[in-house]
Amino acid sequence: MKYIRNCAGAALFCLIVYFSVLSSVATAANTPASADRFLKQLLGAEHHGMGGSFVGTTRGANALGSNPAGIRAAEESQFVIHATRFPRTLALLSKPNLNANYEDYGQYEQGSYGIETLNYIFPMGRLGTFGLALAFLQEGRFRRVDHQGKALNSFAENNLAIGFSYGLNILKGTVIGVDTKWLRSKVTDVNEVEHLGHGYAYNVGLIQQIGDTIQIGVVARNLSNGLSFSEVSIPDTMARTIVAGIAYQRELSDIALRIGLDAHPPFRDGVRANVGVEVWYRNRVGGRIGYLRHTEKRHASVFLLETGAFEAEERLWKAEGLCFGIGIRFGNITLNAAYTPHFIPTVTTEERIHIAQGAGAYAFSIGHTY
Numbered sequence: 001m002k003y004i005r006n007c008a009g010a011a012l013f014c015l016i017v018y019f020s021v022l023s024s025v026a027t028a029a030n031t032p033a034s035a036d037r038f039l040k041q042l043l044g045a046e047h048h049g050m051g052g053s054f055v056g057t058t059r060g061a062n063a064l065g066s067n068p069a070g071i072r073a074a075e076e077s078q079f080v081i082h083a084t085r086f087p088r089t090l091a092l093l094s095k096p097n098l099n100a101n102y103e104d105y106g107q108y109e110q111g112s113y114g115i116e117t118l119n120y121i122f123p124m125g126r127l128g129t130f131g132l133a134l135a136f137l138q139e140g141r142f143r144r145v146d147h148q149g150k151a152l153n154s155f156a157e158n159n160l161a162i163g164f165s166y167g168l169n170i171l172k173g174t175v176i177g178v179d180t181k182w183l184r185s186k187v188t189d190v191n192e193v194e195h196l197g198h199g200y201a202y203n204v205g206l207i208q209q210i211g212d213t214i215q216i217g218v219v220a221r222n223l224s225n226g227l228s229f230s231e232v233s234i235p236d237t238m239a240r241t242i243v244a245g246i247a248y249q250r251e252l253s254d255i256a257l258r259i260g261l262d263a264h265p266p267f268r269d270g271v272r273a274n275v276g277v278e279v280w281y282r283n284r285v286g287g288r289i290g291y292l293r294h295t296e297k298r299h300a301s302v303f304l305l306e307t308g309a310f311e312a313e314e315r316l317w318k319a320e321g322l323c324f325g326i327g328i329r330f331g332n333i334t335l336n337a338a339y340t341p342h343f344i345p346t347v348t349t350e351e352r353i354h355i356a357q358g359a360g361a362y363a364f365s366i367g368h369t370y
Helices: 002-029 034-039 068-073
Strands: 078-086 089-096 102-110 113-123 129-146 155-171 174-188 194-210 214-223 241-252 255-263 273-281 285-304 309-330 333-341 352-357 360-369
Touching (some): 068 194, 068 214, 285 333
Antiparallel strands (some): 089 102, 102 129, 113 129, 174 194, 214 241, 255 273, 273 285, 333 360
């Protein structure tokens, strides 16, 4: 038995190394499609409140879209509805002028948008656990305007994902899961022309139980050959990523404690990590607190009004700060709510930034077990 557990640990390590190399090659070579970022946001309020940590802590219907191995933890059928609301974000950038005084020279504006997901899982005994998921994003327009209003990027888009998941115990304390998603992505360019793309993406996850209190996990996300846009200028690749995590859980009298920590290697654009703590009292009322730090490069084609030409633009965006969440259970019904910091553009040399609006996002969920 000890030999088998050592083999499982070695396999987990090999998966981490292998998919880390894949993600490094994929993200370095291409500009990701908009659906790529959409799939990485399919977390529920439970995990948002814990700083976005999910790899080792995920369980039941909340695991759909994150680490599919976690669906095997449920002993009963579950249905969960998630809703995440991202505010209208307005970021003002300033630089020093000839008098060494800082003045506004441009702004980024992201319209408000939201993500809705429906997750359903049903255990089938030794056959494993099956899951179905539906997710939809309606994203507002994004604009980048200079101080004269001459440069503009205005795209509206939405994404739809329909998924099927499966989780199975392969060894004692070892669970593997996979989910596949059919994607439909609609993007509107600066000329108000809509472009439709379709494709598939896959997540493969593994969770290893160590003793009664510790779980370690790894998940490879967005394994895909990309989307099929007829317009070649529309980004269509999916960035493969790897996330590794560890969770600690303990029950003390009327208190249930859970701690999660995730890391997103490789750290090309800075450290990307999530840490969170969850405490439940008598399985009725729960509180969560966490901290996240995520960075991502966003690419945009800016339409220059004065020349009628396009110009490629790239900037690093970051979400960093404290997260908070609460949970309440009424019988078989669970309600969750969470607050998390939102992504904002980072500054370059001699820049300053002021977030005039939209520094936080909110998530809500309602689940039923039967």
